[in-house]
Amino acid sequence: GESVGLHLPTLSVQEGDNSIINCAYSNSASDYFIWYKQESGKGPQFIIDIRSNMDKRQGQRVTVLLNKTVKHLSLQIAATQPGDSAVYFCAEKAGGSYIPTFGRGTSLIVHP
Amino acid sequence: DGGITQSPKYLFRKEGQNVTLSCEQNLNHDAMYWYRQDPGQGLRLIYYSQIVNDFQKGDIAEGYSVSREKKESFPLTVTSAQKNPTAFYLCASSIYEGVYYTFGSGTRLTVV
Numbered sequence: 001g002e003s004v005g006l007h008l009p010t011l012s013v014q015e016g017d018n019s020i021i022n023c024a025y026s027n028s029a030s031d032y033f034i035w036y037k038q039e040s041g042k043g044p045q046f047i048i049d050i051r052s053n054m055d056k057r058q059g060q061r062v063t064v065l066l067n068k069t070v071k072h073l074s075l076q077i078a079a080t081q082p083g084d085s086a087v088y089f090c091a092e093k094a095g096g097s098y099i100p101t102f103g104r105g106t107s108l109i110v111h112p
Numbered sequence: 113d114g115g116i117t118q119s120p121k122y123l124f125r126k127e128g129q130n131v132t133l134s135c136e137q138n139l140n141h142d143a144m145y146w147y148r149q150d151p152g153q154g155l156r157l158i159y160y161s162q163i164v165n166d167f168q169k170g171d172i173a174e175g176y177s178v179s180r181e182k183k184e185s186f187p188l189t190v191t192s193a194q195k196n197p198t199a200f201y202l203c204a205s206s207i208y209e210g211v212y213y214t215f216g217s218g219t220r221l222t223v224v
Contacts, residue, residue, distance in 0.1 A: 009152070036213075036215075041217075041218070041220075042217050042218065043118075043202050043204075043215030043216050043217050043218050044155075044202070044213075044215050045215070046212060046213070046214075049212075089154065089155070098143075098206075099145075099157065099160065099170075100213075102147075102154040102155040103154055104152065104153060104154040105154060
């Protein structure tokens with residue numbers, strides 16, 4: 001069935017490094033993608049989004065890249081800080097539906 | 113400040129008992145959602161409501177019930193029919209057909 005998945009369940013980086021979290025999706029009808037950050041014991045928080053008519057979008061220290069050809073998106077975090085340690089979810093939404101499908105999540109661990 | 117509040121943060125239930133989780137929002141959002149999160153898994157949709165006095169089953173509605181008598185409130189009852197209720201429950205809200213979810217901080221339910 002259609003699903004959103006992640007390549008790596010856990011990513012460990014050193015403070016100051018750049019982090020890249022990957023996400024694969026299989027629904028070619030998906031036209032909107034969202035990244036969420038979930039800190040331990042808390043609810044997910046919106047980080048950044050991208051529509052299918054774009055291939056790159058930048059925020060503060062974060063960049064989302066979308067490759068529709070291979071159905072892949074990534075979240076890049078520049079100069080990773082200990083406060084970035086969290087689980088990161090990607091979510092996709094297909095046109096005609098407003099219920100997104102969430103991926104399993106990647107745990108980012110930042111070592112000081 | 114506008115937001116979405118879940119209570120209690122931790123909840124313990126004896127087997128065979130029903131328990132109700134509270135979710136209140138003051139964002140004037142039309143739609144509200146309940147998700148279940150288990151370790152290492154993504155968010156699974158239990159129920160959602162687009163408007164007052166109307167709600168729809170999600171992917172894992174069995175053993176759960178909801179009501180939407182007020183726009184601000186969307187309580188979830190975990191019934192004794194739910195075979196494996198121990199989990200982290202997240203409530204979210206959005207504008208109608210919106211994809212910008214605001215999540216609550218979650219309720220961790222443990223069956224003892």
